Amino acid sequence: MPENVLLPIDLQQTESWEMALTAARRQVDEGGRIHLLGIVPDIGSSMVATYLPKGYEVQALQAMKDGLDRFAKEHFPDGAKVETHVGHGHVAETILKIAKKARADIIVMASPQRDELRSILISSHTNAVVRHSPCSVLVVR
Template identity: 55%
Template sequence: MFDNILLPIDIHHPESWNKALPLALEAIGKDGQLHILGIVHDLGSALVASYLPPDFEKKALQHMKNDLGEFAKKQVPDHAKVMTHVGHGHVSETILKAAKKVKADAIFMASHPPDELRTFLVGSHANKVVRHAPMPVMVIR
């Protein structure tokens, strides 16, 4: 059992949470806290950002926050203690920062087999998190 689990997800890709969420809920038991993290990608380029509306980032973060709240209401049982968090930036770095911030004692995250290239939490992100996380990381395929 863990007290605080961080679960990074992409709500638009059920494969990032459909197996990981039940396992994380089981691992926190009755008294643990589940922290669900949604990440708004860093655009990575000032040139790209210059073509977007000035408030694009602010709206994207708010939209993610609202979507995570709805996700938690629909997917997490009422008895579970859950908090949602929105991160912004590079995926693996944001996951590691969030884990530290919430004092996670474990990270549960989905990853696809190496031969697929289509989900948000791709193998390279999981690999970086596993290599750099100071706490256990459960990678669910």
């Protein structure tokens, strides 16, 4: 059984973690650790950044960290080995970077099927992770 399981989640989208959470719990070894990853997407354009309040990115990163900590307390029993990570930037690249940093044995991701457009967008991140991952990837639908 894997010692380190990476579980990337979007706190705003329950379907990004609901089924994957159960699968991640099943995958982790008794003494293993689950690494929760929340990603704050890059703003992308400096022109867009000028319209945001000063310190927006720092606040967004802190809000993600706080949200992940609440999520861990709510969804994992006391004594569970859970580590939270906050990434910033491109989703797939950030997942792959944290997988290496956390020495993940497996990445557990949800790829819910919704409308056609969102399915394509979600699948593109999942597809990139599957193609370039240094470890096994479990995609849950």
